[in-house]
Amino acid sequence: MSQRFSVLVLGATGFIGSVIAGRLREEGHAVTGLGRHPDRARNQHPDIRWLKADLNDLGRAADWAPLLRGQDIVVNCAGALQDGLHDDLAAAQERAMLALYEAAKQAGLRLVIQISANTMDAGAETAFLSTKRAADRALASSGVPHIILRPAVVIGRNAFGGTALLRSLSALPGPIPLAYADSPVATVSVEDVATCVARAVTGMIPADGDYDLAAAEDMSFRDLVTLHRAWLGLPPARILALPGFLAGPVSALADLAGKLGWRSAMRSTAIAVMAGGVSSGRQGAVPAGMTFMKASQALARHPAGVQDLWFARLYLLKPLIVVVLSIFWMLSGLIPLVDPAGAASFLRPFMPVAAVWFMTFATCAVDIALGLTVLYRPWTRRALLGMLIVSAAYLAGGTILTPGLWLDPLGPFVKVLPSMVLAGVAIAILEER
Known part of the structure; x- marks a missing residue:
């Protein structure tokens, strides 16, 4: 031996x-x-x-x-x-x-x-x-x-x-x-x-x-x-x-x-x-x-x-998925800031004016933050989980306040679902060893 x-x-x-x-x-x-x-x-x-x-x-x-x-x-x-x-x-x-x-x-x-x-x-x-x-x-x-x-x-x-x-x-x-x-x-x-x-x-x-x-x-x-x-x-x-x-x-x-x-x-x-x-x-x-x-x-x-x-x-699709999610979330936070009054209009029937403006800018800030932090590898998993949680919260709140948006021809609610699936795929393939 x-x-x-x-x-x-x-x-x-x-x-x-x-x-x-x-x-x-x-x-x-x-x-x-x-x-x-x-x-x-x-x-x-x-x-x-x-x-x-x-x-x-x-x-x-x-x-x-x-x-x-x-x-x-x-x-x-x-x-x-x-x-x-x-x-x-x-x-x-x-x-x-x-x-x-x-x-x-x-x-x-x-x-x-x-x-x-x-x-x-x-x-x-x-x-x-x-x-x-x-x-x-x-x-x-x-x-x-x-x-x-x-x-x-x-x-x-x-x-x-x-x-x-x-x-x-x-x-x-x-x-x-x-x-x-x-x-x-x-x-x-x-x-x-x-x-x-x-x-x-x-x-x-x-x-x-x-x-x-x-x-x-x-x-x-x-x-x-x-x-x-x-x-x-x-x-x-x-x-x-x-x-x-x-x-x-x-x-x-x-x-x-x-x-x-x-x-x-x-x-x-x-x-x-x-x-x-x-x-x-x-x-x-x-x-x-x-x-x-x-x-x-x-x-x-x-x-x-x-x-x-x-x-x-x-x-090679993994980095593309992460970049696409980053761009999607940053744009979803930046575009409403072009016309914040218009972006806030659908909330006005449901809450005070001050709360409307707070919710509009807060959700924009959250979206931009998630789009940025997903690029930073130590925080990527948490950012992806955050995307899933925030997306679910948006859908739940939107369904309660404006359920008719599910029937909108442009599908603002429906389009959230593929982004959630993409975030889930990114989580599944994130680790390399």
């Missing part, structure tokens, strides 16, 4: 970290998962011990000491694509890691496994890759036994970020528009990444090594999208190759959304990386004895179901 260890997995609620944590637990290791929001993961995996922490707040070795107590090995799967509302790459991917290495040395940890990236590829100047590179170099010179793994684009059963974008692009109707369609994209299955980590934990991969993880095949961005389309069971579609500069306005909007808390896979960091492609690795060695699945093999292991098709089609 191979030796069992206590392993702390950072970012254990993420796309890669969740698979690694599950694999290590299956092999009998005592796994502790660390994440910012582990509540759902705790319900799904009660056999894993869960800790709630934010790497942004772990900038000193003393901050790590209680988290490392009783641990033998740390696997770092945490990371973020770009600075945003809750993401500080310098804090989470560099300062927190340097503090971790110092604490690991003090605690005498057996091993630190860093899930990194090919930091010398296109986009090397971005904060994402530069902070990863700084952390890798610090780990290599820290004196802590370590292994650095550099996976290419990771694909698997689940999808998040870039992999979710791949699926959604592949499911578009008609010709599929792609910028950088011919950029090379190397891939590796998430199962193979987990296998490498499991081997590293048990000593089958030598410590103090730097390893590239990528399947031995040449693919382009268009090839990968076409492969995912076939996996979803959709007929072939023409790829419409677009000039790279057209990605600029899209990434600018995605960056703006990032400041509001939305983690779009089309932000400028992703575009910068895709412009030059993702290579099969030039920084490290290949782990001895490992053969990596090709993308087609990795997808074939998990045949797509109708839920995958739904996800692919809804992924």
Whole structure:
């Protein structure tokens, strides 16, 4: 029987970290998962011990000491694509890691496994890759036994970020528009990444090594999208190759959304990386004895179901739904202000003049506030619930005061119902992991 260890997995609620944590637990290791929001993961995996922490707040070795107590090995799967509302790459991917290495040395940890990236590829100047590179170099010179793994684009059963974008692009109707369609994209299955980590934990991969993880095949961005389309069971579609500069306005909007808390896979960091492609690795060695699945093999292991098709089609519709709801509610609050007297006229038979004006301006303010707050990701769910509650209140009050509006040819009441359904759909598909 191979030796069992206590392993702390950072970012254990993420796309890669969740698979690694599950694999290590299956092999009998005592796994502790660390994440910012582990509540759902705790319900799904009660056999894993869960800790709630934010790497942004772990900038000193003393901050790590209680988290490392009783641990033998740390696997770092945490990371973020770009600075945003809750993401500080310098804090989470560099300062927190340097503090971790110092604490690991003090605690005498057996091993630190860093899930990194090919930091010398296109986009090397971005904060994402530069902070990863700084952390890798610090780990290599820290004196802590370590292994650095550099996976290419990771694909698997689940999808998040870039992999979710791949699926959604592949499911578009008609010709599929792609910028950088011919950029090379190397891939590796998430199962193979987990296998490498499991081997590293048990000593089958030598410590103090730097390893590239990528399947031995040449693919382009268009090839990968076409492969995912076939996996979803959709007929072939023409790829419409677009000039790279057209990605600029899209990434600018995605960056703006990032400041509001939305983690779009089309932000400028992703575009910068895709412009030059993702290579099969030039920084490290290949782990001895490992053969990596090709993308087609990795997808074939998990045949797509109708839920995958739904996800692919809804992924890009979600931001559109949120924006449409925002515009709808802001306009519903702004348009009455063009002629407030006319907007208030239907209330005059039912209440005093002062109350009429108060209700008119108050409802306009509520509508505008909901239209704005739904764009701010930490408040989106509450704003959507508010839209449902306010809509129900409008319909109930309007039905009592002016039931004849249900028969109005322009349907002011009837039109509220689709907006309520759309808000419900947004709530249903809001979470991404």
